[in-house]
Amino acid sequence: MKILSIVGVRPNFVKVAPLHRAFLAYPSIESKIIHTGQHHDAVMSDVFFDQFHLPQPDHYLNIQSGSATRQTADILEKFEPVLQREQPDWVVVVGDVTSTQACALAASQHGVRVAHVEAGLRSGDRQMPEERNRIVTDALADLLFVTEKAGCDNLRREGVAADKIKLVGNVMIDSLVQYRAKASALNTVEALGLTAKEYVLLTMHRPFNVDTEAGLSRLLQVVKNMAALRPVVFPVHPRTRANLIQFGLFGALATRLNVHLLEPLGYLEFINLMENAALVITDSGGVQEETTYLRVPCLTFRPSTERPITIDCGTNQLVADLSPDTAGQMAAEILAGRTNTGKTPPLWDGKTAERIAHIISQFS
Structure with a gap:
């Protein structure tokens, strides 16, 4: 069985790395990585290949920057010959970026089965490209x-067959x-x-921010x-x-005291800063x-979230009115x-990739 896993932006590497390792544990599975190049600069992609010890991608599509429409068209054109050459049994896409939907569409058009990791998440806001x-x-x-029960509920509501949905x-x-201890050993906090x-x-x-x-x-x-x-990091x-530079606002930020x-x-450095923060403010x-x-x-500076478990079970709160004063x-x-100390959601145990690999391995 041949599996092509798609990466395009930095969160994809975090998710594909454990999947690739889990696939390689099966002698019957040939696992290859396709990099669309949606993030093509070193700080947004190359460092992740290094820190996760991923092999260089088997194919690099080198798509051009531009609108989501232009990037989708570029991916469709450049991924098609890869599909024809590789003849995969599965294309695995992760998350919700342009590379995810474009490669899923290309694979589906060529009759290749698609597995979506992080399926079923919904914010209810179709103005969001994600x-x-x-x-x-x-x-x-x-x-x-699916990562959480709400995702299963969303998919069933949308008419997806129950046997396709895997929590x-x-x-x-x-x-x-896997990398928490390695990140904790860094001195990123002290260095700042x-x-x-x-x-x-x-x-x-x-x-929108x-x-x-x-914004x-x-x-x-x-x-x-x-x-x-x-202090703000x-x-x-x-x-x-x-965009800050374009609107002439970067100088006001760069000269702000205590910032x-x-x-x-890199992933390890960011996790080190996150784990040691008193508070994280994000739209990620x-x-x-x-x-x-x-x-x-965590305060999420957005009107909605597609990950309700982080609020219901975890430490996250929405700044739904997007007001700096509210934040x-x-x-x-x-x-x-x-603040709420939260708890770990079910199945968030470091073994998800193993479960996914096992399920896919059951298909001929």
Whole structure:
């Protein structure tokens, strides 16, 4: 059996690394990695191959930057000859990015079975490109591997056959379990002159937060409010940095006292900062999950989340009104010790990739 696993952006590497290792444990499975190049710069992709000890991709599509529509068309054109050459039995796609839905569509058009890891997640907001990608990919998938019960409920409500839905846990947590000790051994916090549990870690990259001047102005106010409470560590996503510069706002951020602006970090360095933070503020889906597992308080600067278990079971709270003042008030409560410690969701045990590999291995 031949499996092609798709990576395109940095969260994909975190999920595909344990899957690739789990597939290799089966002599009957030939596992290959396809990199679309959706994130093509070293800080967003190459470092993950190094830190996860992944082999170089078997195929690199080198898609061009541009709109989601243009990237989808580019992936469809460049992935087709790979499918024709490799003749895989399965294409495994993870998450909810452009590479996920485009490769699922290409595979489906060629009669290749698709497995979607992280299926069934729904925010209810189809204005989010990730939500559209999730819906399209799940409609095409032959196996849907789900991280939490709400995902199973969503898929059943959408008419997906019950035998296609597999509740297996969270493969992103597999990497966290495997590399947590290695990340903890780093001195990232000390190198920044910080003290553990005495700083706020911030990440922002969603279009509604960073693609407009109004969104960036809110972000600057969030940083100002947080910096009045604790030192702020802010690894700046390339998209966010470019837009701050475009709107002439980067200088105001760079000169803000009590703020540490960083280049994008490797996985290990970021986990080290996350585990030692007093609070994380983010608009990332994966960070909501990682903070839940690590029992670190998290404020998600979004009106909705596709990962309700991080709120119901974990340490996450929504800043649903996208108000910097609301975020400041919620952060003050958390930093004063008034927060939920949460618990680990079911099946988030570091063995999800093994369960997925076992299920796929049962298919001829």
